[in-house]
Amino acid sequence: MDLKQIESILRNSGSANNLVLKKEIEILKSKAIDRQDEELANKLWCLENINEIQFLFISAFNNLKKKEYYKAWSDFSYIDIKLCYFREHSENYYTDSDEYGLLFIEEYSRKFQKLFPYKYFLSRESIIKKQRCSVCGTEITIRKKCKHSVGELYMGEMCVRIVSELQFLAIALVRDPFDKYAVIFPQDLEYNYGALEELLNLLETPYEKWGLTVIKRIGEKFVDARRNGLCPCGSEKKYKKCCKNTQKELIDHYAIKLNQNKGNNSILRYKEFGTWK
Ligand SMILES: [Zn+2]
Numbered sequence: 506m507d508l509k510q511i512e513s514i515l516r517n518s519g520s521a522n523n524l525v526l527k528k529e530i531e532i533l534k535s536k537a538i539d540r541q542d543e544e545l546a547n548k549l550w551c552l553e554n555i556n557e558i559q560f561l562f563i564s565a566f567n568n569l570k571k572k573e574y575y576k577a578w579s580d581f582s583y584i585d586i587k588l589c590y591f592r593e594h595s596e597n598y599y600t601d602s603d604e605y606g607l608l609f610i611e612e613y614s615r616k617f618q619k620l621f622p623y624k625y626f627l628s629r630e631s632i633i634k635k636q637r638c639s640v641c642g643t644e645i646t647i648r649k650k651c652k653h654s655v656g657e658l659y660m661g662e663m664c665v666r667i668v669s670e671l672q673f674l675a676i677a678l679v680r681d682p683f684d685k686y687a688v689i690f691p692q693d694l695e696y697n698y699g700a701l702e703e704l705l706n707l708l709e710t711p712y713e714k715w716g717l718t719v720i721k722r723i724g725e726k727f728v729d730a731r732r733n734g735l736c737p738c739g740s741e742k743k744y745k746k747c748c749k750n751t752q753k754e755l756i757d758h759y760a761i762k763l764n765q766n767k768g769n770n771s772i773l774r775y776k777e778f779g780t781w782k
């Protein structure tokens with residue numbers, strides 16, 4: 506396969522045999538490196554990433570279908586991180602017609618993530634003691650740097666820092682970390698994946714379009730609460746002195762809309778979903 510053929514497969518939202526394509530790209534890239542053709546090697550780095558991002562998106566969708574929610578979550582988190590590094594090197598692949606599906610994947614990864622009940626994460630706090638450049642191997646210190654900069658492409662590889670020694674400080678509980686892998690799974694509590702389940706019952710393919718609106722409504726157990734009665738949250742305080750008129754009694758209400766273009770039977774559903782079951 507040559508560059509043109511690979512690009513054409515990726516333009517049609519990738520291939521089912523992503524691994525075969527990965528091999529083909531690797532072969533071309535090592536040839537480019539042998540010839541010291543940096544421009545081509547860097548182009549192939551982009552194609553490698555597009556292939557992987559498309560594959561992750563399909564994998565996330567399949568995991569959702571199988572109700573492997575944490576696996577799907579990890580796929581989406583990985584897509585986030587990949588796209589974040591990828592974008593500056595790949596303007597050519599973000600076209601108005603979104604041939605490579607990258608804009609679609611970015612938009613829909615975010616939308617899927619919004620439907621996950623995960624709200625809190627663990628984040629590591631640490632000090633880097635020893636690190637080196639992934640391109641030339643130079644050990645980087647405050648006084649010593651090499652000529653490569655992090656995030657730049659060199660002969661088909663992106664420069665990163667490889668950390669070999671880390672001083673661990675603490676683990677923090679956070680709401681919006683850069684990497685969202687460390688989801689907390691509290692004992693005796695089960696997450697409610699109702700919104701995702703509902704949506705996945707309606708979707709047949711990962712590239713189907715759908716819309717989502719989230720509005721806040723009073724949670725079911727608060728609807729009939731009396732001002733002077735006990736608060737339904739279980740605090741044993743009076744409702745008016747506890748959750749009444751606060752965020753605590755509000756719950757996310759999702760409206761999922763499918764554009765199926767099959768006549769006018771687009772489906773609109775409202776459903777109440779909290780974080781926990
Ligand atoms: Zn270097």
Ligand SMILES: [Zn+2]
Pocket residue numbers: 736737738739740744747748749
């Ligand atoms: Zn309360």
